[in-house]
Amino acid sequence: MMKKLIGAAVIILLWNACKFNEQKTLPIAGNRDVVTKTADGKTVTDTVYQTIPAFKFVNQYGDSITNKNLDGNIYVADFFFTTCPSICPVMHRNMLTVYNAFKDAADVKIISHTIDPSHDSVAVLKKYADKLGIAGNKWWLLQGKKEDTYKLAASYLVSSPQVDAKEKYIHDGYFILIDKQKRIRGQYDGTVPEQVTKLIEDIKTLKAEPDQTTAK
């Protein structure tokens, strides 16, 4: 009996060891199109994935930031506002964990879009960043035209923020993982620590994918 059990355990262990060698990759989320084109007289089909469109905002230092500033970076995006009484403190407590985990990674960034730009001016964002204890250019707090931010939220597959009497705004607490090709590779509930742990693991997996290591 005992021998059989040990035998089974060994088999399971070996099996897992084999799986360990497989290259893990993350799924790609969002809409996709299959396009057929003719190249060198042959028809080839290609899958085109949904990507994050171009944008232009201002960060907590007053610098203009566009999608170009994120080229060559894997990044995590979220939506928040500095006076949010409900989920934002939880989200940013958790995002700090992500920030600290990739402090020294040159190709990982974090961007947080404020959904309340009329209150969250550059000065307010800078103060928030200081109090949160973030510095440098790893984590940008971005503000811009409200319509632009709300429109962008839709491309991240998060719902458009809703105005609410008590909470001011209701919005999703998602952290969205974007790869160097600006494709959506994962969505995580930023209010749940276990999901954030998974995000950190997934960033490591993503960083090791061949088309991430070669992307400029």
Place this chain on the structure above:
Amino acid sequence: MKLKVISGICLLLAAFLYSCQSEDELEFSRYYSAGNVIYQNKCQNCHGKNGEGLSALIPPLTDSVYLKAHKDSLSCYVKYGLKGKIALANKTFEGEMPANDLAPIEIAEVLTFVTNSFGNKMGTITSQHVGDDLQKCK
């Protein structure tokens, strides 16, 4: 069989110990466990699972000296919110805590939880105490 006997004895023992608790201790545990639930629903998002706060944005609830010194104002903070500069845990904070629509008994419960967790030990804050303090809010 053996297991049943053992667990039976344990149960009896637990029941015995429980009935041995004094009325005060029972009151404390009632307040404390109800307060734990309120904390999770109303405070934990900001002040954190372990009362750790959030950087310099939200103060921790671990500064026993501060909590003791402001014991009679804590009810007011919870009920009406708190705003402006405060200093504790070797930092200064200038944030805003929103008001809470809680009954005096609930305030007593959550404050009993807070002031006896995260390294604090201040005993029961009764609903009577909260009621009195709320009369004096500025």
